[in-house]
Amino acid sequence: MDVSKQRLLLATRNAHKTREVREILGEGFLVEDLDAVVGFPEVEETGATFEANARLKALSASALYDGWVVADDSGLEVDALGGDPGVRSARFAGETATMEDNRALLLERLQRADGPARRGRFQCVLALARSGEVVRTFSGAVEGFIALSARGTRGFGYDPLFIPEGGMLTFAEISAEEKHALSHRGRALAALARFLCPA
Secondary structure, X not given: OOOOOEEEEEOOOOHHHHHHXXXXXXXXXXXXXXXXXXXXXXXXXXXXXXXXXXXXHHHHHHOOOOOOEEEEEEEEEEHHHOOOEHHHHHHOXXXXXXXXXXXXXXXXXXXXXOHHHHEEEEEEEEEEEEOOEEEEEEEEEEEEEEOOOOOOOOOOOOHHHEEEOOOOOOOOOOOHHHHHHHOHHHHHHHHHHHHHOOO
């Protein structure tokens, strides 16, 4: 193991999320996820907020892991839907729904919405924990609009539907580097990196 790198356990089994965190944090970090370790139970995301769910996941993993643990909870909030899908972003169309199902339901619910009514934002909260205690949380958000249809093949989740404010392309149509510079997760991880590796 490269001892010059800051080691982090990311409390997820979502390979897309792990890849994105590795890309954003870069070479100075060694990021593993729950697929790299044995014996971690699934954590039910029962929190009413992104922060509550991030804390639940971070605390559960850090009680069983010797080192820094970071847990991410994030999702899409749409004004016309009263903030939905929110904390249920991954389960918007049901517990066994695919992301394609979730995107289809979102577009269906927004059929009569146009212009400012399609405003929304991605939110991300990271909880950093060690030895069974949350040390600090970090948050990031990006404002934007929901496209009329899915566009682009990059990214994951709701990326094909989300146009960041001031842009014309969805997160799934721009490069990973461009997305990371704008995204909710990119902003939260930048704050985390400054905390763990201050200049």
